[in-house]
Amino acid sequence: xxxxxxxxxxxxxxxxxxxxxxxxxxxxxxxxxxxxxxxxxxxxxxxxxxxxxxxxxxxxxxxxxxxxxxxxxxxxxxxxxxxxxxxxxxxxxxxxxxxxxxxxxxxxxxxxxxxxxxxxxxxxxxxxxxxxxxxxxxxxxxxxxxxxxxxxxxxxxxxxxxxxxxxxxxxxxxxxxxxxxxxxxxxxxxxxxxxxxxxxxxxxxxxxxxxxxxxxxxxxxxxxxxxxxxxxxxxxxxxxxxxxxxxxxxxxxxxxxxxxxxxxxxxxxxxxxxxxxxxxxxxxxxxxxxxxxxxxxxxxxxxxxxxxxxxxxxxxxxxxxxxxxxxxxxxxxxxxxx
Numbered sequence: 001x002x003x004x005x006x007x008x009x010x011x012x013x014x015x016x017x018x019x020x021x022x023x024x025x026x027x028x029x030x031x032x033x034x035x036x037x038x039x040x041x042x043x044x045x046x047x048x049x050x051x052x053x054x055x056x057x058x059x060x061x062x063x064x065x066x067x068x069x070x071x072x073x074x075x076x077x078x079x080x081x082x083x084x085x086x087x088x089x090x091x092x093x094x095x096x097x098x099x100x101x102x103x104x105x106x107x108x109x110x111x112x113x114x115x116x117x118x119x120x121x122x123x124x125x126x127x128x129x130x131x132x133x134x135x136x137x138x139x140x141x142x143x144x145x146x147x148x149x150x151x152x153x154x155x156x157x158x159x160x161x162x163x164x165x166x167x168x169x170x171x172x173x174x175x176x177x178x179x180x181x182x183x184x185x186x187x188x189x190x191x192x193x194x195x196x197x198x199x200x201x202x203x204x205x206x207x208x209x210x211x212x213x214x215x216x217x218x219x220x221x222x223x224x225x226x227x228x229x230x231x232x233x234x235x236x237x238x239x240x241x242x243x244x245x246x247x248x249x250x251x252x253x254x255x256x257x258x259x260x261x262x263x264x265x266x267x268x269x270x271x272x273x274x275x276x277x278x279x280x281x282x283x284x285x286x287x288x289x290x291x292x293x294x295x296x297x298x299x300x301x302x303x304x305x306x307x308x309x310x311x312x313x314x315x316x317x318x319x320x321x322x323x324x325x326x327x328x329x330x331x332x333x334x335x336x337x338x
Contacts, residue, residue: 007038007085008077017142021045021176022055026090035092036074040085052084058175059086065132068150069125071173091145091171096220099163100141103227110227114163116266118224121156121170122217123259129172130181130210130255137177137208139216140196141223145173163224181209195219199246211248214258218243221262233269236262 005012010027016037017024025038045051062073072089079085096118103110122144129136136143149155149169157168164170177191192201198215200206218240225231225240239262245251252258 007040007079010036010038010087012038019174019176021051029087035090037071037088037090038085039088040079041083043081043083046081046083054176055084055086058178061134061175061178061180062088064180065129065134067128067132068153068169069128069171070175071145071171088173089147091147091173093146093148093168095142095146096144096163096170097141099146100224100227103162108162109229110163110224112228112231112266112270113158114161115221115224115228116263117156117158117161117164118170119221119259119262119266121164122220123255123262125170125172126210126213126217126255127259129178130213133181134175135179135181135208135210136172136175136213136216137179137201138174138192138196139172139213139220140193141220143172143174144220145171147171179208192216198248200248207248209248210255211251211253214243214251214255215245215248217255217258231269233265235265236269239265 007025007027009031010029013026013028013035015023016026020042021044022039022041025040027036027038028034029036041052041055045055056076059073059076062070071091073086074089075087077085077087102108122139125144126136126139146164146168149167153169155164155167156170157164157166161168192198192212193216196216196219198208198212200208201212222240222244225236239258243251243258243262252261
């Protein structure tokens with residue numbers, strides 16, 4: 001049988017992912033009668049000593065974490081041509097990237113509650129790997145996997161959710177760029193996915209820690225919030241701007257704090273706000289108006305458009321002008337009273 005039909009004793013069903021260094025297959029283990037994921041080192045790097053070592057290191061780091069929040073490693077084996085491959089738990093429900101694509105194709109709407117669920121789950125997953133002394137360095141939607149919640153663990157989904165549904169449970173995958181925090185903490189070569197990569201990941205010799213993952217996670221949430229219709233809130237923007245601060249010292253100290261702050265801001269953005277207008281003879285009574293949520297900071301707009309501007313930044317500026325106008329009206333009303 002060829003490689004596309006079998007890998008070792010495993011019957012290959014389909015290829016579910018491919019990258020510069022490895023391909024991932026959905027396969028069946030006929031001995032244990034279960035579905036697994038097989039990650040096979042690509043032929044291009046098979047004879048590169050550093051590439052092979054990084055591949056094996058990925059398995060070691062995942063075993064070190066040993067958490068429901070990462071895919072379980074069952075074995076490391078070798079093909080007849082000498083290439084190693086990992087036998088891993090199969091995330092049966094795909095990736096967050098798959099869900100985003102599905103939502104876009106069906107013109108569904110993501111809600112603030114959908115984003116909130118992802119923030120809470122991602123914060124927990126990142127805190128878990130950081131507590132085990134590992135920084136991922138490649139957090140992005142395609143590396144955020146979804147499986148049924150394991151026994152004894154609450155699900156991440158919520159009723160009516162379109163991103164995380166029912167008993168969905170988020171796990172992290174692809175630790176090929178991950179680093180142990182007790183090893184060298186300096187960048188020796190640029191690594192990561194540019195759209196989600198913290199600045200220090202591209203700076204040779206720069207120190208790196210879990211705050212690089214907080215930057216990437218914030219970029220993921222920006223991508224989701226862009227799909228929430230009519231959501232503009234400066235409180236949410238402030239948390240995300242901090243999470244994506246260019247200087248890592250200005251970011252949240254840890255993933256739990258990031259998640260808690262962002263969940264609180266999202267919750268606040270859902271609450272109605274009471275605007276009290278100074279009373280005059282013709283003035284209406286106080287009105288309850290919804291908060292206009294998520295106004296992204298300029299740094300976030302720059303990341304999405306490639307330059308410090310674009311339609312998202314325009315929304316920020318328009319909202320700021322409206323806020324100034326409201327304050328001016330209130331000030332004039334107040335001075336008119338006095």
